[in-house]
Amino acid sequence: MATPIDILVTLDAGYVPPLKVMLWSLHANNLKRSFHVWLVHESLTDAQVAEVRALTDGLGWELTALPVEVDLTDQPALIKRYPPAMYFRLLCGQVLPADVHRVIYLDPDILVINDVTPLWELDLQGNMLAAAAHRGVTKLVDSVNQIRLGTNTSYFNSGVLVIDVDQARRNIHLNDITAAIAAYHDYLILPDQDILNFLYGESILEIDEEVWNYDTRKYLVYQTRTLTEHDIHWVMSHTVLLHYCGTPKPWEANSDSKFTGLFLNYQQQVQRFLSVPAPTEA
Structure with a gap:
């Protein structure tokens, strides 16, 4: 079997159940x-980590849980109000072992529906990161965010990232992040994503959102942009990562979107897998 792909996840306790669905998919x-799943967290209990490990062990994967404490004692109140875990994906170079050189970061509210190998093998062309930009029918969202943040790149979504960890070790530091928050907090709407774009947007290679970070709210937008070519059949054949952005989330009772049923089916599958008793030795 090929060398394991390194997957980075960062989350709090509330996202453990959907994380298991994402990993199963x-x-x-x-x-x-x-x-090899790298679980970077601030406050998960041993029992919550064990929940995830039961799945990864069952799949024959490695899981490394890395609890991280970030000391914000000397930072102003506006910095402390943002949970440090929000930035763990960007700070992974300061957390992961030196022999980890590349990771794919995935939000836990994602389904993987096709092969991720091309993303793992992506040529970053010297860039530190790869990410997709979520746009509407036009590129108006890019223009608005460029004015808001004073940038000149696309506005990238932080839910799926390919990270050159060696570059991240050299170039991404907590002090830069906290300084940017202190200086521009009045302009931050989605703080972790805004910081990604403000500080590191020029080091990001853009990847196709409809393949690598498909916003499940925007099915009709994608169809309109492609003159209905990218219908549900195209999605199931070509899209790799479905991202359940916004609310309601597909595991919530009031969710009833085109992609809710697909998530619920994977959720049933992982629940059934984890409920099967381990075989006993003869």
């Missing part, structure tokens, strides 16, 4: 690949 659609 990753397994189900990448049966010939193995993965």
Whole structure:
């Protein structure tokens, strides 16, 4: 089997159940690949980590849980109001072992529905990161965010990232992040994503959102942009990462979107898998 793909996840306790669904979907659609999951967190209990480990062990994957404490004692109140875990994906270079050189970061509210290998093998062309930009029918959202943040790049979504960890170790530091928050906090709407774009937008290679970070709220937008070519059949054949952005989330009772049923099916599958008793030795 090929060398494991390194997957980075950062989350709090509320996202442990959807994380397990995401990891199961990753397994189900990448049966010939193995993965090493790096779980970076601030406050998960041993029992919550054990929940995730029960799944990764069952799949034959490695799981490394890395609890991180960020000391914000000397920072102003406006910095302290943002949970440090929000920035763990960007600070992974300061957390992951030196022999980890590349990771794919995935939000836990994602389904993997096709092969992730091309993303893992992506040529970053010297860039530190790769990410997708979520746009509407036009590029108006880019223009608005360029004015708001004073940038000249696309406005990238932080839910899926390919990270050159060696570059991140050299170039991404907590002090830069806290300084940017202190200086521009009045302009931050989505703080972690805004900081990603403000500080590191020029080091990001853009990847196709409809393949690598498909916003499930925007099915009709994508169809309009492609003159209905990218219908549900196209999505199931070509899209790799479905991202359940916004609310309601697909595991919530009031969710009833085109993609809710798909999530619920994977949720049932992982629940059934985890409920099967481990075989006993003869």
